[in-house]
Amino acid sequence: MKLKELKIKNFRNYSEANLLLSPSINIFIGDNGVGKTNILEAIYVLSLTKSARYGTDTDLIKLGENNLSIEGIVDYDDYQKEYKINIDKFSKRVYRNNIQIKKISEYLSEFCITSFLPNDIEIIKGSPSLRRNTLNIEIGILYNQYLDYVNEYNRLLKMRNEYLKRLNLNGYSDSKYLDVINLKMIDLSVKIYKFRFNYLEEINNILPSIYKKLTGISNIKILYDCSLGIKEYDEELIKDTMLKKYKSNLYKEMLQGMTITGLHRDDLIFLVNNNDAKIYASQGQQRLIVIAYKIAELLVFKKIKKEYPILLLDDVFSEIDIKKRNNIVKYLKSDIQVIITTTDLEDIQEDLVKSAKIFKIKNGEIKIKGGAKCKKKK
Ligand SMILES: Nc1ncnc2c1ncn2[C@@H]1O[C@H](COP(=O)(O)OP(=O)(O)OP(=O)(O)O)[C@@H](O)[C@H]1O
Ligand SMILES: [Mg+2]
Known part of the structure; x- marks a missing residue:
């Protein structure tokens, strides 16, 4: 195009x-x-x-x-x-x-489009929500159903948080409504995690060779820092862990009025030579990491959509x-x-x-x- x-x-x-x-x-x-x-x-x-x-x-x-x-x-x-x-x-x-x-x-x-804008250095330096947004946009332009899943998850998350606040005010009684929302959120999480882990695998497959061509260093990796503690996509493990977390965190979540684990809390960590680039990389290096990441994004797009x-x-x-x-x-x-x-x-x-x-x-x-x-x- x-x-x-x-x-x-x-x-x-x-x-x-x-x-x-x-x-x-x-x-x-x-x-x-x-x-x-x-x-x-x-x-x-x-x-x-x-x-x-x-x-x-x-x-x-x-x-x-x-x-x-x-x-x-x-x-x-x-x-x-x-x-x-x-x-x-x-x-x-x-x-x-x-x-x-x-x-x-x-x-x-x-x-x-794929863009490199000056603010993009924030992908490394900025808040986790910025990295989640970036990831959501990148996967969203490749697969339109992905954004539908994310939007639906966010809608349910808002409902869940409101219900948690109400439970705290009125005293915990009926959990049926919460159980329904939990199951829906687990179902959506399985789908969203599949997209996220697959996409990052594609990026991680090519990022080292790109970064090596730019800088001579090939030891680079993006780690998916999952709030559920999951290292790779595993449907049963995601379901199981989410159910356990929802159960064990319930009173804490009622007090705080929010859902404390889940994909809305996940983050990405850019590792160069096994060190977190947010802490150890220089300004110029951070710029180059983001440029390498953007080139990887461009090439993954080409691989999947057959055009740049x-x-x-x-x-x-x-x-x-x-x-x-x-x-x-x-x-x-x-x-x-x-x-x-x-x-x-x-x-x-x-x-x-x-x-x-x-x-x-x-x-x-x-x-x-x-x-x-x-x-x-x-
Ligand atoms: N809503 C607006 N209405 C009118 N002018 C605006 C508006 N928003 C921004 N500007 C003007 O746009 C200009 C900035 O444009 P832009 O950021 O594209 O500059 P640039 O050429 O990229 O500069 P630099 O080289 O510093 O990056 C500023 O002069 C700013 O005042
Ligand atoms: Mg400018």
Whole structure:
């Protein structure tokens, strides 16, 4: 899949921009604060219906305006599709070929991206919930039923927690309702764990060779830190452990009004040379681990979906030495559509620049280098 055309209106600092993208390398260059990341963010939002940055949907609307729209024409092998997202102060609407989408989980698995954004270093440094969200998105774009399972689990979790609070207030009496919720949550957990363990196995199969090509180190692994203490997927063990935990934790959970074990409490640990990268890796190393992880994500996607997602790279080459930059570039094959931002073309390998379509952002305008100016009202 290739994003052929992108049209944005009232998005962040853009009033209007219409862009024709190259099916291979695209580079957006400009000084700090001109709106480079905003272009990648628009593509991200069109693909995943939410931004990766902090803030709400309405923060995406250009200041002083009431609504935004992002439209994309995507080329597949022998057909095209048009995607559109409209956000105003009260609602968000998503369309495929002008028909409104009701079920977002189905939409997410169509026009897919893999992105490296500066905040992604938080995948290592940040909170467990951020790592769970990342994992959920990655698996969700591969298998749409996965997100349905996760959404249903979260709905039941909320109900369970509310019921636990009520039991604590009213005194423990009838457990039948809780038993029903428990069984449903166990059933969903088995399904979700299967996806998570399988996905991480795919990633762990290729991550060492990628990290070795980038850095020379091959001892890297992502550990699934399961709050149930389970090391690998085992249906019976998951069921058994969850039943036992629900039983033994009941009074504690009633007091706290929340479910203290389960997949909503799990985490990922990035191990390099058997050490936790969150604690031991330098800033540059953490960046490289995340880049290797993103390349692994891209390759797993290709293996499963038989095509590459669109790759968004925000200022990926800064803070990385030249040798390692060149090693990253080796993964940017000609059949991957890549959209890169930079403040300085010198940060990007010459061969890549030569084969790229280059967009210059200056004084609120996007111009194609050596070509015509893109339409953009001030
Ligand atoms: N809702 C909004 N309305 C108008 N302008 C906005 C809005 N949100 C952000 N901006 C502006 O967008 C600009 C930032 O754009 P962006 O993050 O894309 O910059 P950048 O080119 O990536 O910069 P850097 O090189 O520092 O990463 C800022 O000038 C900011 O004030
Ligand atoms: Mg930026």
